[in-house]
Amino acid sequence: MPSGRDRAARVVATVAAALTFLLTLVIPFARPTEFGWFDYGPEAPAITPWLDLHFDWVPALGLAFHLGVDGVSYPLVVLTGLLTLLCCAYTIKKVPAGGSGRALAALLLVLEVGVIGTFLALDLILFFVFFEIVLLPMYAVIAGWGGPDRRAAARKFVLYTLAGSVLLLLGVVTVVAEAGTGDLLELTGASMLSRTTQTIAFTLLLLAFAVKAPLWPLHTWLPDAHTEAPTVGSVILAGVLLKMGTYGLIRVGLGVAPDAAEAAGPVLGLFAVLAILFGSLICLRQYELKRLIAYSSVGHMGFVLLGIATFTEIGIQAALIGNIAHGLITGLLFFLAGTIKDRSGTGSLNQLSGLRESAPRLAGLLGFAAIASLGLPGLAGFWGEAFAVVAAVRAGGPYWLTLAALAAVGGALTAAYFLRLLRQVTHGPATPEVRALRPAIAGVEWFAWAPLIVLTLAVGLVPALVLSDTSAPILGLLAGAP
Template sequence: MTVALLAVLVVPALGAAVLALLPARHDHAARITGTVFAALTLIPIAVLPFGRNDGWSALSAHPLAVLPWVDLDVAWVPALRLDFHLGVDGVSYPLVALTGLLTVLCCAYTTWRVPAGGSGRTLVALLLVLEVGILGTFLALDLILFFLFFEVVLLPMYAVIAGWGGDDRRRAARKFVLYTLFGSVLLLLGVITVTAAAGTGDLVQLTGSTDLSRGTQYAAFALFALAFAVKAPLWPLHTWLPDAHTQAPTVGSVILAGVLLKMGTYGLIRIGVGVTPLGAEWAAPLLGILAVAAILAGALICLRQTELKRLIAYSSVGHMGFVLLGIATLTTTGLQAALLGNVAHGLITGLLFFLAGAIKDRAHTGELADLGGLRETAPRLAGLLGFAAIASLGLPGLAGFWGEAFAVVASVQRGGGLWVTLAVLAAVGGALTAAYFLRLLRKVTHGRAVAVAEPYAISRAEWLAWSPLVVLTLAVGLAPTLILAATSAPVRALTEALR
């Protein structure tokens, strides 16, 4: 199984290298080749759960230590106490699978349409490099290795936005880099603080450990929380996100919203709560307040948005607010809600950005005032947009419902006036989410039909890219245990460390 674990990173890296060596004149063949490598990555990802053991069973030396399903631990730089330590468990595996799926769909999408600005071969190669960085972040079980993979995604995403984005793409790409670098500096300081105090960066040993002093945990958690808040992004450090989404090409927006943002909330759970539980408990009320502020601010801004992709981008701020609220409760229900919300948001918002890109490519505009009558000109596209919108607003039976509903429930279960108030305000934010998505559907699907530059017929490549997201949104909505079964044991172990 360790071979499969390593192959998860090696296969897409090898694919990017192969594409770099192919002649530029074979652009279409290169895009197909990249898609094949992305698809092959799904094979070791699918194999990993078969190596599952009692990964969170107690250890005599450390009853809360992390034991992943599968791991690979090799000394890398002994002088710096740096190990190449990879592993997967119930917390990381759903995001690993989501990353592999979205990368395949985005690569397949490029075989049909390549945005203006550069070659499709280079774009697919960058998507594969992004996959390596994101997967490595979810698999890393060493703090320094986590930081290195966390940084791998920076330049490829900058290149995707700056190379294939809209008219204002360079400014949006620079803003993305500046914010991310700021978060990276804070993350590095947090990593150094913990490794210097504990004498190790191994997350297996650090999770639930009592070796770190209270002051060290407070300081480290503050650094981690700010760093991950930038990446997620969480209010009020979210302002780079709408610009990046608006200017990014369709596949860039899908990867950015679907999995790259999850690196922040995953890090907050894996490292913030797991390594510095006293700091998490200390900061929990503030995190809860900021989460609800994000929910309400995101919804109110969306009610006034006039651009399609920008509206979906701001909706992500609100949805990630529900994820943060679940984390802030520091309860089993809340952390389960956060992990489920991460996956649901990746599926639904990935689909929304695919659809928004299709509409914008055809109409050559994303302004809601210039769109309309989609149910007449393209009833199938209108139906898919309606499905994605009601899934995002949290209709019961679809994936978006469970994470947000259980985050509110967890806040009530936490008890106390503050947490009950936060639960009520979050529920109000959920109602506002329904309002702005219904407004979106009224403007885009209803009203007078608007002439478009290209036919609205859905291509086979688009059906191929969108169908898995529709099916999984239904599957997770009807059977959330698909995610919860894997996460229940590690989440209980994390919450035990808080008692």
């Protein structure tokens, strides 16, 4: 295809992504005003969506096309729309080698459909369908536009996620078979499942979502996928695809199997702390930029899991704001890492010293993203980690206090490896590879980075931007617990 037509297709994809993002912004204004923000009366279901689209999909099988949005899912919907727009815009002038820009932009839009659909689905079968839509497009993005070992990384990604898909399907079928419905409005908080069924279903769902998140020790596909994926692939993967796992654990795992979820809380808390500690320790030994950022996600998702494991309102809120903060900050980190690697030709930290001499603006932005990711107060990364530790402390008892203390140690290790990263990359004499970074930052790069910078500051200063409407739906999700 002529390059002009290919570029036009990328512009069209960006416009489509922009329209989708604008639609996500008007959702709060489109909900019925006569009921106020929520309609949580004594007879209301545990989940009361702001907007609710519900009609028969496959009547013979009792399947419904049921979509809705509330305070738990809405921030993730907006985040998905924003990152997809930024990535599509990024492809207008920066198409990685390996295939046409038009195909890459189209795959990004398909990924958006799957991710937003997952966050909106209020039927378990529909949730599974949307959850699986992202599998092949992400495989194609990694395998088609990734690095030298892209095919091996893509195969590893697809094998892990397919295994998780099988477990998710078994969990969904287990729930639907006993409850007689897949409607999350009916299942959540109603205790429709026996304790045995809840235990089986929650175990299957937990393993499936742990692969997608990914949570330690099922995380080993993530570093390879991030290292080989193109910049936009890494941003979407870290920014929103990982959140499908943690969101699913909250919405589906806790919602339909609350008894089993609460019983498993101490075990989940232990695995969360192990993820935080091991992720940080591995990062201290990493010398490849994108792999370090990828492993940092394991630790950050550990804080998210710790909040969920406490089975409390503040813990779930920690998980929700941790998801959003991680999407913003890690998305920015991967944008910056992609720029550095593309221009210098290397991601080795040993070959990237002296960045502040050759590219001071880029060094400053990397410093901002790094300190945001290590949880500096006043920036978005602080609240999820702080809330998770506080939730563990409030859970009480020596066990949870120990977990809280170990998580705090993990937070200190996070600061250590990010400061080590900045010392190695920004200080010292500039290497020949870094001197190649002298070209000015392009306008499309500023367009992709600026919203993430602003929102990292905004969420850090005003966490209510994410948490203001989460209390009622979280209490609904926890209503089925004994």
